[in-house]
Amino acid sequence: MANDSQIRKYWVLSVSIKVAVLSPISWRTPPRHYGPWESVVSLLTEELVRMGLDVTLFATGDSQTGGKLVAVCPRPYSEDPAVNPKVAECLHIAEVFERSADFDLIHNHFDFLPLTYSGLVATPVLTTIHGFSSPSIVPVYEKYNGRSHYVAISEADKSPELDYIATVHHGIDITQFPFTEADGDYLLFFGRIHPDKGVHEAIQVAQRVGIKLLIAGIIQDHDYFHTRVEPYLDGETAEYVGAVGPAERAAVLGRARALLHLISFDEPFGLSMVESLACGTPVIAFGRGSIPEIVKHGETGYIVANIEQAIEAVAEIRLLDRAACRADAEQRFSHTRMASDYFRVYREILNLERHDEE
């Protein structure tokens, strides 16, 4: 057990910690439009800066931060075809490790590749695992398990082979998602247009209940869009409003009667659900992946097993209190909560490492 003076000592040491945050370079940090990993990194970084930590963000050259910015890749590779992604990413990763002596901690948001550099430096590395793109990447995490530190973004996304120092749910900037008391006359799909995300399932529900579905998001799978979505875009059953930028996002989310999130994969964390709740809009979702950790059944939405149950849930959605959805998002999914969770993890790692040195 740590005594009071020890706790004070760690606290003082911790608030002055120098942390390097390694962001992806697929998009700007924060992203202009799409870019969920970069968005989380930006919210965390700016809150850590506000809390007084000495933060250096490693991101694309056009990124924006109140901390220090280090960039070797001037523009995001998803926005600039002249950038060779493989070249840009290894130079980007090498940069943070070559400067590792300047930092107390490296916080990696760049998937598995940086782990393979982590054994060559003394600075502890914390990796937020934003999801496993494939089971084939798990061996890298297994190799560094116990030598490096991992954070899961949901209990559901934990791999049984790995040890995690904590689970930290993502947070959003609640102020960007104002509460809307009265609901509107449409159901909403909000996310990538991809079979995983259940756009077609949402259309089926909308058809059956006779309430229009608004579809917002980037088209990731064009075949799927043309065959399973486009035929229903008659303006009555469904309407596609494209990718909705930060400015209109809250309005589209807040005026919906419910968000339909009928996914067919184990989503590591569903940011759109949290954004919806913040606006007061309850969620109807299949109970896969992180959903049972996000949606409180019968309180902030309904977790359903199939299309029939989703239809019943729409009929009952107005029984839920939109203010309760808002309150839950404020309490559990703000970026300030996320940053303070990570701060606690940083302190724990520095404490552990200090202990190792003794």
Added chain:
Amino acid sequence: MANDSQIRKYWVLSVSIKVAVLSPISWRTPPRHYGPWESVVSLLTEELVRMGLDVTLFATGDSQTGGKLVAVCPRPYSEDPAVNPKVAECLHIAEVFERSADFDLIHNHFDFLPLTYSGLVATPVLTTIHGFSSPSIVPVYEKYNGRSHYVAISEADKSPELDYIATVHHGIDITQFPFTEADGDYLLFFGRIHPDKGVHEAIQVAQRVGIKLLIAGIIQDHDYFHTRVEPYLDGETAEYVGAVGPAERAAVLGRARALLHLISFDEPFGLSMVESLACGTPVIAFGRGSIPEIVKHGETGYIVANIEQAIEAVAEIRLLDRAACRADAEQRFSHTRMASDYFRVYREILNLERHDEE
């Protein structure tokens, strides 16, 4: 100027040097069939072992060496679709750097990615640049220029932005390519079936001179094969014999009247030309890339500018002395010459590094 006792000191130090050789893992080292980088690595490694160096080969688990083998990837990713190449390659590279303290020198044959780990270890790294797959990879070499050591595989392949410690031409195991005194009744194309390699140009020459063209090699560009090669495979003009394995290679090369190497790109180094010369078969080639460094015009072949000149060269090819081709390959392109060149480079690097430490 080093005095005799200094030279002796470095020599003694050098023969006992511990070198890690980092091979690609696309194919086995040595490759079963195709795999030019892995082939060069194997020839070098085995000769260094024979010379008495303490050599550790980092390669696929099924590789063969008289030195020590370290493998994290059991099978080549080009032969096993279950291997995730990106995962396998970063674990493979990390392994050699995590063990860097065990070695006096790391000799990298794995392109640019290992360079981004090189700044994190004290052990000097020598990289043989086996060719630039694209100008977009040059920035990695530029970043580590002056901090790491580069070998070019030909003068032609040198990038003006980079400093090289040496140019070391590849060598082959001459004993695998016995001399054939009498030529045969066919012309030969030997290499990947790809527009870069000039298969169609070789067919045009064969058609015009009325001598059959034998085509040997893996089909890399199937469209090109179907449209520009297959229509001429009538058994008279041209015949495709598939990829020729190590056992039949010398027979196919040695019985040709000439090798046609009418490439349309700046090939970093043409191994097939050297193999052909070793068998006594002269080369008719366009003067691009490494060709002027390999073919001695009017002595071991003809360097030509166009199809017309190639046709004239075929008419004159019997004026050349096949024994002279063999002798030149023995003298300039043996793997023992290659290994002794690299040994000289290793000594120079260790000498430089020792000097830096003083």
